[in-house]
Amino acid sequence: MGENKNLFIALGLSLLVMIGYDQLILQPQMKEAQRLEALKQEQQAQNAAANPDQSAPGSMAPSDDLAPASQNTAVETSAPAFVDAGSVRIETPELVGSLSLAGARFDDLSLRNHKVTTAPDSANIQLLKPARAEDAYFVRFGWSADVRGNDYVPGENTVWSADGDVLTPTNPVTLSWKNAEGLVFMMKVSVDDQFLFTVDQSVINTSGDVVSIAPYALINRRGLPRTEGMFILHEGPIGAFNDTLEERTYEDLEDDGNFETATTGGWMGITDKFWMTTLIPDQNTPLYKAALTRKTNQFGVYHGANYVQNWQQIGAGETHETTNHFYAGAKIVSAIDKYETALDIPLFDRTIDWGWFYFLTRPIFKGLHYLFELTGNFGVAILLLTVVVKLILFPLANKSYVSMSHMKKAQPKMKALQERYKDDKQKLQQEMMALYKKEKINPLAGCLPMLLQIPVFFALYKVLYVTIEMRHQPFVLWIKDLSAPDPLTPVNLFGLIPWDPPSFIAIGILPIMMGISMWATQKLSPQSASMDPTQQKVMAMLPIIFTVIMAGFSAGLVLYWTWNSVLSIAQQWYIMRREEARSGE
Numbered sequence: 001m002g003e004n005k006n007l008f009i010a011l012g013l014s015l016l017v018m019i020g021y022d023q024l025i026l027q028p029q030m031k032e033a034q035r036l037e038a039l040k041q042e043q044q045a046q047n048a049a050a051n052p053d054q055s056a057p058g059s060m061a062p063s064d065d066l067a068p069a070s071q072n073t074a075v076e077t078s079a080p081a082f083v084d085a086g087s088v089r090i091e092t093p094e095l096v097g098s099l100s101l102a103g104a105r106f107d108d109l110s111l112r113n114h115k116v117t118t119a120p121d122s123a124n125i126q127l128l129k130p131a132r133a134e135d136a137y138f139v140r141f142g143w144s145a146d147v148r149g150n151d152y153v154p155g156e157n158t159v160w161s162a163d164g165d166v167l168t169p170t171n172p173v174t175l176s177w178k179n180a181e182g183l184v185f186m187m188k189v190s191v192d193d194q195f196l197f198t199v200d201q202s203v204i205n206t207s208g209d210v211v212s213i214a215p216y217a218l219i220n221r222r223g224l225p226r227t228e229g230m231f232i233l234h235e236g237p238i239g240a241f242n243d244t245l246e247e248r249t250y251e252d253l254e255d256d257g258n259f260e261t262a263t264t265g266g267w268m269g270i271t272d273k274f275w276m277t278t279l280i281p282d283q284n285t286p287l288y289k290a291a292l293t294r295k296t297n298q299f300g301v302y303h304g305a306n307y308v309q310n311w312q313q314i315g316a317g318e319t320h321e322t323t324n325h326f327y328a329g330a331k332i333v334s335a336i337d338k339y340e341t342a343l344d345i346p347l348f349d350r351t352i353d354w355g356w357f358y359f360l361t362r363p364i365f366k367g368l369h370y371l372f373e374l375t376g377n378f379g380v381a382i383l384l385l386t387v388v389v390k391l392i393l394f395p396l397a398n399k400s401y402v403s404m405s406h407m408k409k410a411q412p413k414m415k416a417l418q419e420r421y422k423d424d425k426q427k428l429q430q431e432m433m434a435l436y437k438k439e440k441i442n443p444l445a446g447c448l449p450m451l452l453q454i455p456v457f458f459a460l461y462k463v464l465y466v467t468i469e470m471r472h473q474p475f476v477l478w479i480k481d482l483s484a485p486d487p488l489t490p491v492n493l494f495g496l497i498p499w500d501p502p503s504f505i506a507i508g509i510l511p512i513m514m515g516i517s518m519w520a521t522q523k524l525s526p527q528s529a530s531m532d533p534t535q536q537k538v539m540a541m542l543p544i545i546f547t548v549i550m551a552g553f554s555a556g557l558v559l560y561w562t563w564n565s566v567l568s569i570a571q572q573w574y575i576m577r578r579e580e581a582r583s584g585e
Contacts, residue, residue, distance in 0.1 A: 085100070085101040085102040085159040085160075086101050087099055087100050087101055087108070088101065088162050088164065088165060088166065088167050088173050088175075088189075089165060089166045089167065090108075090109065090166075090167045090191065091166055091167070091168050092112075092168060092169055092191055092192075092193055092194075093112065093113075093169075093193050093194075094111065094112055094113060094193065094194050094195060094329060094330075095109055095110070095111065095112065095191070095195065095328070095329060096109075096110050096112055096124075097109035097110055097128065099167065099173075099189065100130070101159060101160045101161075101162060101175070102156075102157050102158070102159055102160075103131075103140060103154075103155065103156040103157055103158060104140065104141065104142075104154065104158070104160050104175050104187055105131060105138050105139070105140045105156070106128055106138060106139040106140070106197070106326075106328070107128055107129065107130045107131055107136070107137075107138035107139075108128060108129065108130060109126070109127045109128035109328055110124040110125065110126045110127065111124055111125045111126075111127060111275070111329060111330055112124060113330075114274075114330055114468075114471075115472070118472050118480050118481055125275065125330075127275055127277065127328060127329065128277070128328065131156070131220075133222075134222070134223065135221075135222060135223050135225075136220070136221070136222040137220070137221045137222065137277075138219075138220055139217070139218070139219050139277060139279075139326055139328065140156065140217070140218055140220075141187060141199050141201060141215070141216070141217045141324070142154060142155070142215075142216055142217075142218075143185065143201070143203065143213050143214065143215055143216065144213070144214040144215075144216055144308060145211065145212065145213055145214075146211075146212045151179065151180070152179055152181065152183075153179070153185070153213075154177050154179075154185050158177055159177075160175040160176065160177050160187075161175065161176050161177065162174070162175050162176075163176075167189060167190075167191055168191070169191055169192055169193045172188055172189060172190040172191075173188075173189050174186060174187065174188045174189070175187045175188075175189065181207045181209075182205075182206040182207035182208070183203060183204070183205055183206070183207055183211065184203070184204040184206065185201075185202075185203055186201070186202045186203075186204070187199055187200065187201055187202075188200040188202075194329065194332075194335050195327050195328055195329030195330065195332075195335060196325055196326075196327055196339055197325060197326050197327075197328065198323065198324075198325050199217075199323070199324050199325070199326070200321065200322075200323050201215050201321070201322050201323075201324070202319055202320065202321040202322075203314055203319065203320045204319045205314045205315065205316055205317065205318050205319070205320075206316075206317070207316065208316045209316060210313055210314065210315050210316065211313075211314050212311050212312070212313055212314075213311070213312050213314055213320060214288060214308050214309055214310065214311045214312065215308075215309045215312075215322050215324075216306060216307060216308040216309065217279045217281070217306060217307060217324060217326065218279075218304060218305070218306035219269055219270055219277050219279060219304050219305045219306065219326075220302050220303075220304045221270055221302065221303045221304060222299070222300055222301070222302050223300060223301065224250055224301065225250070225272070225303075227250075227272075227273075228273055230465075232353075232355065232462070232465070233273060233353050233465065233466060234247045234249070234271065234353045235249070235271060235272055235273060236248060236249045236250045236252075236253075236270065236271065236303070237250075237253065237259075237268075237269070237270055237292035237293070237303060237304070237305055238268070238269060238270070238271050238292070238351065239259075239266060239267055239268030239269065239290065239292055239305060240266045240267050240268075240345075240346050240347040240348070240350070241261050241263040241266045241268070241290055242261070242263045242264070242266065243266075243346050243347065245347050245350050246259060246292065248292045250294070250303055253292065253293065253294035253303065254294055257294075258291055258292065258293045258294060258295075259291060259292040259293075260289055260290070260291040261289070261290055261291075262286070262287060262288065262289060262290070263286075263287050263290050264283075264284070264285065264286045264287065265281060265282065265283035265284065265285065265287075265345075265346070266281070266283075266287075266290065266345075266346065267279060267280045267281075267345055267348060268290055268291070268292060268305040268306070268307060269305050269326075269327070269351075270303065270304070270305060271331070271351055271353075273466065274330060274331055274468040274471060275329065275330055275331065276327065276328075276329075276331055276351055277326065277327065277328045278305075278326060278327040278328075278351060279305060279306070279307060279324070279325075279326050280324065280325040280326060280327060280339075280343065280345060280348075281307055281309065281324045281325075282322065282323055282324055283343060283344055283345065283346075285309055285310075285322065286309070286310050287307045287308065287309055287310070288308045288309060288310045288311070289307065289308045290306070290307040290308075291305065291306050291307070292304075292305050293305070293306065309322065325343065327339065330468050331351060331352050331467075331468055332468060332469070333349075333352065333365065333369075333467060333469065336348060336349055336351060336352065337349060349362075352466060352467065353462075353466050354462060354466070355458070355459070355462045355466075357455050357458060357459040357462070360455055360456065360459035361459040361462045361463055364385070364456070364459050364460055364463050365463045365467060365469075367385055367388065368381050368382065368385050368460075368463060369381075369469060371384045371385055372469075377473075377474075377475065377476075378469075378470060378473040378475070378482055378556065379473075379474075379475030379476060379479065379482055379556070379559060380475075382482075382556055382559055382560050382563070383559070383563050385460075385560075386560055386563045386564050386567065387567065389456055389564075390564070390567050390568075390571070393453070394571075397568075397571060398575060402575060406439050406440050406441045407439075407441050408576065409439070410435060410439045410441060413435055413439075414432070414435065417431050417432060417435065457561075460557065460560055461553075461557055464482070464483060464554045464556040464557050464560075465483070465554060465557075470482055470483045470554075470556060471483050473556075475555065475556075475559065478509075479510075479555050479559075481555070482554060482555050482556035482559070483554050483555075483556060484554060484555060485506075485508060485551060485552055485553065485554065485555060486508025486509055486510040486511060486551070486555045486558060487508060488508055488509050489506045489507055489508050489509070490507075490509075490512075506551065507547060507548065507551040508551060508555070508558075510555055510558040510559060510562060511547050511548075511550045511551040511558055512547060513562050514546065514547065514550055514558050514561050514562040514565065515543040515544060515546060515547030516543070517562055517565035517566055517569065518542065518543040518546060518547075518565060519543040520565075520569055521565055521568060521569055521572070522539060522540070522542075522543070524569060524572055524573060524576075
């Protein structure tokens with residue numbers, strides 16, 4: 001069987017397994033989990049309404065008493081009323097938002113350069129949201145102390161003072177608060193021109209006593225976020241602890257409980273497909289505890305990540321300082337790589353889910369991005385990358401097509417043997433093998449190119465699916481987003497009929513072109529002598545099946561496959577014509 005037939009069958013089975021698993025198992029599980037979570041939150045809301053001592057979520061900020069608890073730590077257990085103490089404005093080339101002075105909480109942050117949709121008037125992506133919101137998502141730094149009362153260290157509603165109104169890359173802001181015993185807590189907050197915040201925490205002990213302090217940081221996210229629901233992409237709590245990557249889905253934390261460990265350095269956070277918030281403690285500082293968590297209170301469920309540094313003894317008149325970071329923004333490869341190198345963060349590039357074929361996915365992304373920088377168009381970059389891949393695999397493909405040419409030439413002899421030994425399968429096999437040897441036919445010639453192309457295909461699929469660099473990137477004409485399915489379909493007469501057809505019948509132009517190229521490839525390839533009529537019918541249906549399947553995939557991936565098929569047809573036609581000329585035909 002030829003290279004392309006083997007490739008089509010292998011990819012077809014793989015895609016059918018992927019889609020079947022997603023549609024029959026993952027999607028029902030996700031919908032059921034969301035339904036149960038909605039029922040749970042509804043019941044909690046009813047209980048809160050029935051209890052006059054508990055306010056509704058909309059009128060009260062949920063307590064972030066989910067702060068990391070440690071030995072002899074006093075943590076808040078109540079749900080205090082929301083305090084509006086003002087805020088510090090955050091203004092950078094990439095970010096806009098605010099830092100609440102009540103609790104020194106990062107709870108309002110949007111991405112300037114990333115929109116919800118490709119529409120000109122689309123809103124910016126909002127990453128962090130206030131603690132009182134239904135889908136609250138915030139970051140907070142603080143201190144744990146030995147048991148002295150809840151007002152000994154600043155809490156979630158402590159009102160801080162700030163020495164500035166606006167935080168910019170050139171203008172850091174310092175927050176300060178002093179307790180009744182004479183401890184001064186300070187946080188100097190800096191931000192760069194991308195997504196990295198630096199938090200310098202310091203405690204000045206003017207109390208006259210020795211105090212025990214443990215700095216911490218936390219990320220809290222309320223509710224069950226909407227995810228892509230694809231098993232090839234991790235979304236949820238994630239971290240690197242002791243040089244080991246740990247990934248926990250929201251369902252994992254519900255089923256298996258929280259993940260906790262002691263570590264030195266590392267990182268932990270919550271990742272979405274294109275966005276993330278990540279705590280990055282000092283890489284040389286031991287952590288008493290680092291955790292990925294799921295916890296609940298009367299306002300619902302919270303997912304998060306946190307760490308507590310080791311306890312520090314601060315003598316009278318002494319000052320303790322610690323510097324930590326957190327990343328909040330888009331998962332841009334160059335930014336993540338830059339911070340990984342600058343701060344020596346282990347496995348930080350794995351915040352992007354490169355998949356099993358990491359060794360291929362990263363180089364393919366780098367090559368694709370380099371071609372994009374040359375051309376300014378990711379669609380053109382995909383076309384050029386496909387040519388590069390074809391050139392690399394040309395020696396193997398050449399052998400495969402030469403063998404296919406010999407097989408085509410030997411078709412009459414194969415059919416004659418089939419007729420002669422149609423009642424003796426063993427003898428037919430023996431004669432076929434002898435014919436293959438005589439005509440220099442290798443029936444397995446297409447296997448190696450196929451095996452090499454499958455990892456390349458899935459690695460490219462990963463690149464197109466998980467990297468934000470492909471998001472909302474146009475190609476030409478109607479292709480405005482290569483990371484989304486082709487929107488132009490003949491089902492609604494290419495948009496002339498004001499109707500959005502269901503996704504399973506909205507087959508775009510690119511998938512149709514891909515199906516036609518597959519059909520042309522089959523027509524050019526010789527039929528295997530061992531293929532029975534049923535197999536031939538299955539092969540004939542593959543272009544239609546793949547057209548339907550690929551209609552829901554990103555336009556960039558379909559573009560790659562279509563162009564790859566066109567190049568394969570041209571390559572195959574040229575080599576087979578060359579072999580026929582050599583044989584005197």
